[in-house]
Amino acid sequence: MEPSQDQSERVRTPDVSRTVLLFSSAAAVVLLADQGSKAWAASSLSTCAGQVAPRTFDLCLAFNQGMAFSLGRGAGPLISLVAVGIVIALALASRKVSSVGQVLMGIVAGGAIGNVIDRALREPIAGVSPGFMKGAVVDFLYSSFWPTFNIADSAIVVGGIALSVLLWRMPDPEPASLPSVTASASSGGPDGASSTVDSSPADQSNAAQSS
Template structure:
């Protein structure tokens, strides 16, 4: 069994760090991101094709309303005037996550980052290809809970849900001290003082 050697501690010359036991979780991250992206894209295409802008369809006894709104801001319509900024941030986040994937051994982090990546790419596609133009397009939001048109909770989409869930999972993992390689930071080993 190989032991992970941190190049920063000077051991092993810095370039021959052994990987932790197991397999990298890159495939899990990318598969989950692709699934979120496709589900987000398909649901938005169906909404645009079947629901008129501003129309509300009551489902689940009013617990959920399907609608067709455009959001030029961040999640939950925050900062609607900064669409270009959010487009660029989404692109940077996607690049950072893909670059991080090479050193990812934690299943939890793979799930968290896969959700965020898929959601960021889903909304980025809307910002790039939808009106009013490149990097300024309105994101299709269509889920409104407990009331129509976001009267109870802001209208959102699959990508927004994935980003929020991935972010919450990432915070939980960070608070628990779980590192990208699956180890725990600051955790005392049994039998140590």
């Protein structure tokens, strides 16, 4: 018996709810960690300008009006538009991947949202508005071998790489199975009549001799 529409909706609802929970929870964790660390960095760290590059790693404050890792300076509005589009695409695609994929998509989305918030609200110079979506992203993770970055940048890059590997390793969908004729054959065909089995030539010969 075919399930009713109400039953189908009840079956699908838990999957949708789980997807929303995993995706949004991962995004929220990254977003809170990113914004909290940026608020701390903006109030506690000295600027990176003029600072001697560390041998390995250090913490200092930098304002980035470009994209991840201080690239694309001055393209804030375009970068923000692309980031919002990516977040929407990830949210829609998260329904079609595994739980791990949903978490990874949420991590990438959380990082993208964190940097968009900075571009919308963060003023590189206190009291001076830079214009629509031209605010500065706070970077504070400073190294001698990589451009200054933040937690959102790390989430985007690490989450994106992990997601790419996961999708690459995902098995291809199985082809649709062909309709089975076993039941029809065993019941004698579609009309329910008994099916006859042709005897082999040897059986026919034996039957003729016995008669």
